[in-house]
Amino acid sequence: MKYIRDEHQIFVSLRPGDDVVGSLTEVAERESLRSGLILGIGAVRDVVLGYYDLEKQDYCRRRFSGSFELLGFTGNISFRDELLFIHPHVTLSGENFKVIGGHLFEGVISAAGEFVILPGSLKISRKPDPDIKLPLWHF
Secondary structure (H helix, E strand, O other), X not given: OEEEEOOOOEEEEEOOOOEHHHHHHHHHHHOOOOOEEEEEEEEEEEEEEEEEEOOOOEEEEEEEEEEEEEEXXXXXXXXXXXXXXXXXXXXXXXXXXXXXXXXXXXXXXXXXXXXXXXXXXXXXXEEEOOOOOOEEEEO
């Protein structure tokens, strides 16, 4: 992993074998970020995606084998239980050119990953919502 910061954003380059969420969390912690927006593209493998089932009030997860084009990564940075938290969503395409997507629980870079972090100046925290049982932004 490499990254460089200018006055408004952080450019992150991930290499094969880098854990996507773990690496972005490490950058955010090193830079003492309190909130932010993350955008990215690249190629990933060993992916676990999920979606939130409102009726069960829990995530349904599915593992996808193989390598995928990371068409889009959109995420945000906040704090959950006083720990820095990356909330990532992705859109992927495989060898059949069909698109899949969801909340990214796991993913490893297979070729390259290029991400831009736009830091926020406010500390954004999450608190459990009593109705849907998800930790949502609280301000």
